[in-house]
Amino acid sequence: MSIWEYANPRRFMAWTAKVQPWAWGIAAALCGPGLIWGFFFTPEDFRMGHSVKIIYIHVPSAFIAINAWFMMLVTSLIWLIRRHHVSALAARAAAPIGLVMTVVALLTGAIWGKPMWGTYWEWDPRLTSFLILGLFYLGYIALWEAIEDPDQAADLTAILCLVGTVFAVMSRYAAQFWSQGLHQGASLSLDAEENVADVFWFPLVVTLAGFVALFIALVLMRTRTEIRRRRLHAISLKARLA
Amino acid sequence: MRALLLRDLRLAIRAGGGFGLGLAFFLILATLVPLGVGPQPDRLAPIAPGILWLGALLACLLSLDRLFALDAEDGSLDLIATAPLPLEAVCTTKALAHWITTGLPLTLAAPALSLLLFLPVQALPWLTLSLLIGTPALSWIGTFGAALTVGLKRGSLLLSLLVLPLYIPTLVFGAEITRRGAEGLSTATPLALLGAITLGSIAALPFAAAAALRINLR
Amino acid sequence: MRALLLRDLRLAIRAGGGFGLGLAFFLILATLVPLGVGPQPDRLAPIAPGILWLGALLACLLSLDRLFALDAEDGSLDLIATAPLPLEAVCTTKALAHWITTGLPLTLAAPALSLLLFLPVQALPWLTLSLLIGTPALSWIGTFGAALTVGLKRGSLLLSLLVLPLYIPTLVFGAEITRRGAEGLSTATPLALLGAITLGSIAALPFAAAAALRINLR
Amino acid sequence: MTWLGQYAFDILLAYGLSLLLIVGLIARSVMVSRAMRRKLEDAGE
Amino acid sequence: METTLPLTVQGLGCRRGQSLVLRDVSFSVTPGHALILRGPNGAGKTTLLRTLAGLTPSQGGTISLPFDAIAYGAHADGLKLQLTVRENLSFWASAFGSGTSGVEQATATFDLAPLLDRRAADLSAGQRRRAGLARMVLTDRPVWLLDEPTVSLDTQRVDAFAATMRAHLAAGGIALLATHIDLGLDAKTLDIAQFAAATRAPTDPVTDPFAEAVE
Amino acid sequence: METTLPLTVQGLGCRRGQSLVLRDVSFSVTPGHALILRGPNGAGKTTLLRTLAGLTPSQGGTISLPFDAIAYGAHADGLKLQLTVRENLSFWASAFGSGTSGVEQATATFDLAPLLDRRAADLSAGQRRRAGLARMVLTDRPVWLLDEPTVSLDTQRVDAFAATMRAHLAAGGIALLATHIDLGLDAKTLDIAQFAAATRAPTDPVTDPFAEAVE
Numbered sequence A: 001m002s003i004w005e006y007a008n009p010r011r012f013m014a015w016t017a018k019v020q021p022w023a024w025g026i027a028a029a030l031c032g033p034g035l036i037w038g039f040f041f042t043p044e045d046f047r048m049g050h051s052v053k054i055i056y057i058h059v060p061s062a063f064i065a066i067n068a069w070f071m072m073l074v075t076s077l078i079w080l081i082r083r084h085h086v087s088a089l090a091a092r093a094a095a096p097i098g099l100v101m102t103v104v105a106l107l108t109g110a111i112w113g114k115p116m117w118g119t120y121w122e123w124d125p126r127l128t129s130f131l132i133l134g135l136f137y138l139g140y141i142a143l144w145e146a147i148e149d150p151d152q153a154a155d156l157t158a159i160l161c162l163v164g165t166v167f168a169v170m171s172r173y174a175a176q177f178w179s180q181g182l183h184q185g186a187s188l189s190l191d192a193e194e195n196v197a198d199v200f201w202f203p204l205v206v207t208l209a210g211f212v213a214l215f216i217a218l219v220l221m222r223t224r225t226e227i228r229r230r231r232l233h234a235i236s237l238k239a240r241l242a
Numbered sequence B, C: 001m002r003a004l005l006l007r008d009l010r011l012a013i014r015a016g017g018g019f020g021l022g023l024a025f026f027l028i029l030a031t032l033v034p035l036g037v038g039p040q041p042d043r044l045a046p047i048a049p050g051i052l053w054l055g056a057l058l059a060c061l062l063s064l065d066r067l068f069a070l071d072a073e074d075g076s077l078d079l080i081a082t083a084p085l086p087l088e089a090v091c092t093t094k095a096l097a098h099w100i101t102t103g104l105p106l107t108l109a110a111p112a113l114s115l116l117l118f119l120p121v122q123a124l125p126w127l128t129l130s131l132l133i134g135t136p137a138l139s140w141i142g143t144f145g146a147a148l149t150v151g152l153k154r155g156s157l158l159l160s161l162l163v164l165p166l167y168i169p170t171l172v173f174g175a176e177i178t179r180r181g182a183e184g185l186s187t188a189t190p191l192a193l194l195g196a197i198t199l200g201s202i203a204a205l206p207f208a209a210a211a212a213l214r215i216n217l218r
Numbered sequence D: 001m002t003w004l005g006q007y008a009f010d011i012l013l014a015y016g017l018s019l020l021l022i023v024g025l026i027a028r029s030v031m032v033s034r035a036m037r038r039k040l041e042d043a044g045e
Numbered sequence E, F: 001m002e003t004t005l006p007l008t009v010q011g012l013g014c015r016r017g018q019s020l021v022l023r024d025v026s027f028s029v030t031p032g033h034a035l036i037l038r039g040p041n042g043a044g045k046t047t048l049l050r051t052l053a054g055l056t057p058s059q060g061g062t063i064s065l066p067f068d069a070i071a072y073g074a075h076a077d078g079l080k081l082q083l084t085v086r087e088n089l090s091f092w093a094s095a096f097g098s099g100t101s102g103v104e105q106a107t108a109t110f111d112l113a114p115l116l117d118r119r120a121a122d123l124s125a126g127q128r129r130r131a132g133l134a135r136m137v138l139t140d141r142p143v144w145l146l147d148e149p150t151v152s153l154d155t156q157r158v159d160a161f162a163a164t165m166r167a168h169l170a171a172g173g174i175a176l177l178a179t180h181i182d183l184g185l186d187a188k189t190l191d192i193a194q195f196a197a198a199t200r201a202p203t204d205p206v207t208d209p210f211a212e213a214v215e
């Protein structure tokens, strides 16, 4: 059996019904302890004081916000090339999650910025490209909402996703070009020298994994909702036009 | 009248998000200005009141061009003109619907966006107040401009050419209120003048708009 | 193709001034900014490159919404799609016509208007050059956005929501070239990047636009 | 909350708003999912 | 919706754009009767109807009835494509003050019940036309001006339309119809071509001060 | 413009928006012949023509001729109102590569000479329709698909149109016409209603995976 069989709506509903509870369980099992560990049981950072605790929401949400878009890119491509409806619906399901995560990353960053940089907002390239990413999410969601025919909406949003990705990456470089920022470099890299201290790093990895599980669980659930919506749509079409 | 208002609001929502989109445009503008101008707070803060007001103005403008044009294209404007609704009331309703879908959400969102441009916090209430008082004038003036250009295909640029100069007093006073608020000066005079502009527009412009519509229908 | 280009240009002129109006909008914006922001040269000069580029961007945007919409409404889009013209070429032609009616006149007029905003004289050639290289990207990106939203009535706000984020890299590099030119710094890198964006857009976006059109015609 | 030090307000605000948003997203997803399932059952499946 | 007055037009001049299309149009229709306007393409039927509806100012002459006795149905249907048929009809019903009963009546007359919840954009040409005609019933006005009402209608619907017209006339209404095809109505026809303005420019010195030499 | 091939349609499924309107449409028209599509409003005539013209993808089935043998004339005329009739026609002439001789021929066929220098906006409904039909002559393509071509035309022009059609067919052309009224053409008719898709939703599991229960 080809792997694409799992993208048949019926089969998808069947296997996700089994997988979904596990995803939720893992998400809860990782996010809860991770956040509690991070919030209650980490020491003060020598520079940032206790404000370093914000990292346990800030970094995972930023990570999900970026990667949700890449997941949408991949599923859009699958839809355009192989015409698997579930794939398009998964992209639609992921977009609001990405938007919320972008907002969370922006908010936590802004709040963190007040004690650290003395201002809520700074036109730092990292921050700016995140704001732009939020705009791309908004446009993508608005286009989905504006078109009635689901297949047509799937096609157009998929094209927008492809073009948008290219321009979002270019915006990122443009923003870097346009101002040198205050923001942290990549400290989760494998390069040990830049990494944050281990005390901060372990709970961070746990919450990060937890957010990934949460994202998967949410995408599955929302995709199932979208599939049911499509089914309902098909039923109502039949009834209306019979 | 209520029917027309409801119809227009419904159309705004149905056709892909009247409310949200005016806002989104405003948000985008607040993002683009620093990208064009540069990220320095000391450069952005002084221009913030002007830019925010300009953004409100452009967001209104962008949604104006189809205020009557859509109705003219599908023939409903002819039919509305022969219905027992005075054209003055039609224009008022159209302006009100336009304000509800653009001016009002802009007013509500402006404080959040003003943070992006480093507007001082003490100016926020003044920004909101000036937008609340001033945006109706934008909608009513815009309705007049839309009525003037309704017959013309691709009228949207002509429309902006006509409407933007009419927007100047509103813009000047609105930005002035916010700027004075930011600097802690008295705002009574510009507030009174802005209020007068809005009241005058609401009272008089529907008649001008209706006259323009009648001429364009000929 | 030449016929389509000529037809579009003729329509732009006939329908009340394609050329003039983009310009007029640009002029009004250059006038409104000092009114909103305040008249001080030392406040205006640093923001001039950004504002001029923003003006070009918005002037382009404002004329985009009817690029395909008019043809869709009167049925000619269906007929063009069945004519022996590849849709990719149609999109390219439309973008070219849009650039000739908005981007080109803006480029020519920008030096004159920049004086209103106290842009330093040594930046003028850089402003013109950056607009010349950058505005085609605006037209081609805009054509793609217009093709995406052609089926939707009142799509113009959705259009700006989709198109403005795509305009960001162009805006940043364009304004940066002008700013560096004003300060006498090297402009080679942003010029190369801006050129790359324009060339890439011209090469790739007509295909995306044609695909979107085909989907919308269904 | 003194153990959070001088940044207590910021930390609590950040955690509060974020959890609000994320929990809101989850709650909405669950509610819509339930509603959709119910609608589908009403439609005969 | 009642009028005891006939629609009398006396010496009417009709203009379209900048040219005078018809001059000295005179006719009279008594309540309960319809008048069918005939004439080749470009004769001025639409122009006459628009003038009677008050959309274009007349060039001299008199119309006996006030504009608000008149309901006008144009070439275009005036449907909002984004709204459902029901929403379209209820809007016109409240604009003309005829309420939900009006909508029900119009729906029944033009057999629109199965289409009520469809967007107007998803209708075929003939279905749109029917929704457009239903508006006339809603207006509850005594004088109907209809410009090629049966365009795109199939034969069965043309008959239904004729029946509606007869009911309107039986209730004391008046109708003016511009059409090129036979509607199966028992009505007088008026050939518009006879009123064609001989010279097509408005040269009457009273209306155009530049009609005479200026130096 | 010549085809020696017949237009043969086999088992075509036609969809409009999200619903399957027609299924298993099969017919064949040989060169020199016209086929008149009949069917009540909403039967799917426009849908069939759009599918044949390649604007809407078909749902299964085959069409024997390539899309670029086909010229499509829709409900709307596709005239640019701001341009003169001449400018409109020359545009289509160069799009289809038929040059000025094509424009002259089309002008003569539809008697457009006096209107050539008027803006399309200043034409009456029937005059616009004539300008729209003239485009078909310009295309120089063997297969004409016409959707209610005689709407708004007066009787004399309908005869002129019928003559043009006969000339097109005599030259070996093919025509499909959707219409509700008699055109005075000697042609077979095809009742579209027989192809109506029984249930109107695209319930074929091959095309819509949501046609079956999902759980």
Ligand code: HEM
Residues within 6 Å of the ligand: A055, A058, A059, A062, A063, A105, A106, A107, A108, A109, A110, A112, A113, A114, A116, A117, A126, A127, A128, A130, A131, A183, A184, A185, A186, A187, A188, A189
């Ligand atoms: C609105 C403001 C901010 C935004 C949009 C933002 C965005 C981001 C993004 C996108 C990442 C990278 C996550 C990843 O690649 O996985 C990140 C990481 C990080 N941010 Fe922020 N940030 C903001 C403000 C701040 C502030 C004010 C601070 C602290 C002073 C901060 C500290 C960090 C740290 C320590 C990391 C982890 C570095 C890494 O591992 O890459 N951020 N942020």
Ligand SMILES: Nc1ncnc2c1ncn2[C@@H]1O[C@H](COP(=O)(O)OP(=O)(O)OP(=O)(O)O)[C@@H](O)[C@H]1O
Residues within 6 Å of the ligand: E016, E017, E018, E019, E021, E039, E040, E041, E042, E043, E044, E045, E046, E047, E048, F121, F122, F123, F124, F125, F126, F127, F152
């Ligand atoms: N805006 C305009 N400016 C000048 N002349 C116009 C304008 N609009 C129409 N005309 C001309 O006025 C005349 C009358 O047009 P009208 O639309 O009334 O004709 P009609 O009898 O309704 O024809 P049809 O049967 O084709 O609908 C026509 O010759 C037309 O070309």
Ligand SMILES: Nc1ncnc2c1ncn2[C@@H]1O[C@H](COP(=O)(O)OP(=O)(O)OP(=O)(O)O)[C@@H](O)[C@H]1O
Residues within 6 Å of the ligand: E121, E122, E123, E124, E125, E126, E127, E152, F016, F017, F018, F019, F021, F039, F040, F041, F042, F043, F044, F045, F046, F047, F048
């Ligand atoms: N966008 C759409 N979505 C769904 N259904 C549609 C859409 N457009 C049209 N329909 C429906 O498809 C059917 C076929 O329409 P079509 O326009 O082909 O009919 P037609 O035979 O041309 O009718 P007419 O004689 O009225 O022009 C109609 O029942 C119509 O309501």
Ligand SMILES: [Mg+2]
Residues within 6 Å of the ligand: E045, E046, E047, E147, F124, F125, F126
């Ligand atoms: Mg007419």
Ligand SMILES: [Mg+2]
Residues within 6 Å of the ligand: E124, E125, E126, F045, F046, F047, F147
């Ligand atoms: Mg049809």
